[in-house]
Amino acid sequence: MQENILSMRNIHKKFPGVYALNGVNFELCHGEVHALLGENGAGKSTLIKILAGIYTADEGEILIEGKKAKITDVYSSQAHGISVIHQELCLAPAMTVTDNIFLGKELAGKGGFINFAKQRYLAQKLLDSLKLEIKATDKVSNLSVAQQQMVEIAKALSIDAEIIVMDEPTASLTSKEVEMLFQTIKELKKKNIAIIYISHRLEELFQVSDRVTVLRDGKYIGTRETVGTTRDELIAMMVGRELKDLYKRSVHPLGETVLEVKNLNRNNILHNISFSLKKGEILGISGLVGSGRTELARAIFGIDSYDSGEILISGQKVQIHSAAAAMENGIALVPEDRKGQGLVLIQSVSYNITIPILKQFMKFIHINRKVEEEITSSYIEKLSIRTPSLQQIAQNLSGGNQQKIVIAKWLGTHPKILIMDEPTRGVDVGAKAELYSIINMLAEQGVGIIMISSELPEIVNMSDRVLVMFKGRITGRLERKELQQETVMYYATGGIKDAS
Numbered sequence: 001m002q003e004n005i006l007s008m009r010n011i012h013k014k015f016p017g018v019y020a021l022n023g024v025n026f027e028l029c030h031g032e033v034h035a036l037l038g039e040n041g042a043g044k045s046t047l048i049k050i051l052a053g054i055y056t057a058d059e060g061e062i063l064i065e066g067k068k069a070k071i072t073d074v075y076s077s078q079a080h081g082i083s084v085i086h087q088e089l090c091l092a093p094a095m096t097v098t099d100n101i102f103l104g105k106e107l108a109g110k111g112g113f114i115n116f117a118k119q120r121y122l123a124q125k126l127l128d129s130l131k132l133e134i135k136a137t138d139k140v141s142n143l144s145v146a147q148q149q150m151v152e153i154a155k156a157l158s159i160d161a162e163i164i165v166m167d168e169p170t171a172s173l174t175s176k177e178v179e180m181l182f183q184t185i186k187e188l189k190k191k192n193i194a195i196i197y198i199s200h201r202l203e204e205l206f207q208v209s210d211r212v213t214v215l216r217d218g219k220y221i222g223t224r225e226t227v228g229t230t231r232d233e234l235i236a237m238m239v240g241r242e243l244k245d246l247y248k249r250s251v252h253p254l255g256e257t258v259l260e261v262k263n264l265n266r267n268n269i270l271h272n273i274s275f276s277l278k279k280g281e282i283l284g285i286s287g288l289v290g291s292g293r294t295e296l297a298r299a300i301f302g303i304d305s306y307d308s309g310e311i312l313i314s315g316q317k318v319q320i321h322s323a324a325a326a327m328e329n330g331i332a333l334v335p336e337d338r339k340g341q342g343l344v345l346i347q348s349v350s351y352n353i354t355i356p357i358l359k360q361f362m363k364f365i366h367i368n369r370k371v372e373e374e375i376t377s378s379y380i381e382k383l384s385i386r387t388p389s390l391q392q393i394a395q396n397l398s399g400g401n402q403q404k405i406v407i408a409k410w411l412g413t414h415p416k417i418l419i420m421d422e423p424t425r426g427v428d429v430g431a432k433a434e435l436y437s438i439i440n441m442l443a444e445q446g447v448g449i450i451m452i453s454s455e456l457p458e459i460v461n462m463s464d465r466v467l468v469m470f471k472g473r474i475t476g477r478l479e480r481k482e483l484q485q486e487t488v489m490y491y492a493t494g495g496i497k498d499a500s
């Protein structure tokens, strides 16, 4: 093995009420892809933020190329050749790829003017060196999320980054796009760049990483060569116990039809969408990002309007024009974008979980705090949400724990129809198992569930039936016995089998 480009030794970091990192070690070699694994709240992002100069460690040292490095802020981190690609991309959408790559470090030409031609040339050279099919003149808003991520990578290379950190890079990518990213990672390895890779998708780690380091509760558990370790071993290191039966499905009879969607159309976005959902059924909706799945959910939930078509709930035609009306009709939507729509980040855990059901606690004019606390505590326990207290502010929780709060919030409304858009995005494997078991339990109790997901294993293992969407249309309808990842992929990329 080559020598280390980076060593983080005995790193400690405390936040009020939380020991986020408790003596963590992390080593990274030149040209290595080193995965960082751990449950939600284990400390992965905190470790990365210390490397990126966003937080300062309370204790411990960082060595780069064997020399002690002082990382005091984002600039000194970059000066050490470190570049972090955060989960929320930070490109300027209205600008071109070139302008984004050179933003803040424009090349001066004659007379102090920006040398646009040279910038374009260099940007294209970078994109080509990564074998990307992206033009330097493309506008960022016209690129897919995956392509935008590639632009972030090109941008990192433009500042001569030698260590690139990717914090959950595939969370919003589809499997095709993940392949693209892995190709790019291979190109980066050829350039001897070292990569720290964070993901909750274990199968990816086996495809892409050379070594894996596991954290649990802020502690360093160990490092393994990826070849020669197993999924079960990593899970045991992560959760501290063995985890059997990730996907839990019980067989139960389905009830009457609770939701019917007939010929729903929305200009250029949804084309003749028709389907029904029974009580107790889990209907999976698969498709690539941008295939219209989220738009469909939003139309049913009353946030987006539609041009024509009908929606019936328990046989009654309904007109739903707001989320409030949807909730009155017994529909809940766990949205895809938790930061934008799901959470009030500056409010407490308790506030966020109970906001849709506040009415229930209104006794005269004040909220019944005790009931609010009981409900919040019960969800914290059911979903194992890691928070030092009910009053912790949502934005201080780790990404996965924020997602669990959004789910708790909607479960609390006791819906008849529960729509979940990418429910397990960013959720660790232990919590996923808990979540699947909750979804299964709700189905048993007769809730009709629509589960939109880009994770094929989850779609295939949890659904009674699956609709596959492509460019705003339903291209495939699959029964449980026909469910296979390859078949779903076939329809998601434009193959057609619409039995209706």
Ligand SMILES: Nc1ncnc2c1ncn2[C@@H]1O[C@H](COP(=O)(O)OP(=O)(O)OP(=O)(O)O)[C@@H](O)[C@H]1O
Binding pocket: 015, 016, 018, 019, 020, 038, 039, 040, 041, 042, 043, 044, 045, 046, 047, 386, 387, 396, 397, 398, 399, 400, 401, 426, 428
């Ligand atoms: N700014 C902060 N203030 C208070 N607590 C924080 C802050 N940032 C992180 N924490 C806490 O530190 C712990 C580690 O969080 P971190 O974000 O590093 O987890 P993670 O491993 O990245 O999890 P995930 O997989 O959910 O993204 C969590 O308990 C989190 O709530």
Ligand SMILES: [Mg+2]
Binding pocket: 044, 045, 046, 398, 399, 400
């Ligand atoms: Mg994180």
